[in-house]
Amino acid sequence: MKLNILAFAAHPDDTELSCAGTLAKHIDLGDKVGVIDFTKGELGTRGTPEIRMKEASKSAEILGLSVRDNLSFADGFFENDHEHQLKIVEKIRQYKPDIVIANAIRDRHPDHGRASEIVKTAVFLSGLAKVETTDQDGKAQEPWRPKTLLHYIQSIPITPDFVVDISGFWETKMKAIQAFASQFHDPKSDEPETYISDPKFMKMIEARSLELGQIIGVEHAEGFTIDRYLGIKDLNSVL
Known part of the structure; x- marks a missing residue:
């Protein structure tokens, strides 16, 4: 299956928190979209890997993803090395996406920035x-070089290169996001509180979306960064 967009995530729920609105919009436009999670989030304080896999499947149904895979990398310990790079190259060549989206270039969780670098390397190697x-x-896979590599934005505020309505x-x-019920605020839960289970975390997610939307004159938006200049055909493109 060829995908238009393939998003990678260090953990299940990374894409939901950061770019699910954009993915849902492109699916509505008729694009085939997939998500590949690196790990099962087994080091997470709340929930279990088994629960998170079920939650990831539920989220995939809500979004209408064509593909949701998990590479079973070691949470917290995967490296930007030959072995991990090739696993991602295999997925890029399998699904032949035009656009690849990766974790934030830097973030409070060290897995996020490292995942970003692995995908960046793999996108190049894949070609x-x-x-x-x-x-x-x-069977031998043919080379495939995606046209564009983007990075979503996570906990640490990063000035986006562009935003999507x-x-x-x-x-x-x-x-x-709410499909990952084990990870977020639940007044009935007796599990330990975490950075993302604090009710203020979800308020931050919405506040950021509202702020980015306000800047471009819409209700909600998501921001992305890109490692190259964005080109436009003419000045009418920025009206």
Whole structure:
């Protein structure tokens, strides 16, 4: 299956919190979109890997993803090395996305910035004919170089290079986030409080979306960074 957009995430719920509105919007436009999580979030304070896999499947249904995979990397300990890079190259070549979206370039969780760098490296390697990989049937994969690599923004505020209007898709984003019920505020839960289970965390997510939306004159928006200049055909493109 060829995807238009493939988003990578260090942990289940990274994409939901950061770019689910954009993914939902593109799915509504008819694009095929997939998410590949690196880990099962097994080091998370709340919930279990089994619960988080079920929550990821539920979120995938809400968003209408064409693909949701998990690479089963070691939470907290995966590295930007040959082994991990090739696993991502295999997925890029399998799904042949035009656009790849990765974790934030830096963030409070060290996995996020490291995941960002692994994907950046893999996107380049995926286009090299002499980097050899095979598919699940043992057949050689053809090189594939996505047209664009983007990075979503997570906990640490990063000035976006551009923002996407997600007005009309905010409720879908919130439903996808709430699919990960084990991770967020629940007054009935007796599990330890964490950074993201604090009710103020979800308020921050909405406040950021409202702020970015206000800046471009819409209700809600999500921000992204890119490692190159964005080109426009003419000045009418920025009206």
